[in-house]
Amino acid sequence: xxxxxxxxxxxxxxxxxxxxxxxxxxxxxxxxxxxxxxxxxxxxxxxxxxxxxxxxxxxxxxxxxxxxxxxxxxxxxxxxxxxxxxxx
Numbered sequence: 001x002x003x004x005x006x007x008x009x010x011x012x013x014x015x016x017x018x019x020x021x022x023x024x025x026x027x028x029x030x031x032x033x034x035x036x037x038x039x040x041x042x043x044x045x046x047x048x049x050x051x052x053x054x055x056x057x058x059x060x061x062x063x064x065x066x067x068x069x070x071x072x073x074x075x076x077x078x079x080x081x082x083x084x085x086x087x088x
């Protein structure tokens with residue numbers, strides 16, 4: 001989870017049931033968002049990073065929200081959160 005919080009964003013972790021996503025949790029803050037389109041059920045995101053030593057040990061957090069009208073709740077679901085550290 002992110003180590004800081006912006007007042008305009010919900011605190012994490014947050015239950016997303018109020019948005020129709022029963023059983024889903026927001027585990028990382030939405031500091032930045034990216035729309036990916038599915039192709040054959042898969043979406044890929046590549047983040048170009050410069051080879052800069054100052055980025056070493058930078059923590060990255062990610063989570064996917066999938067909008068799917070065919071899901072059992074009729075809305076979609078979320079992935080589990082991922083935490084990575086650059087250079088490790």
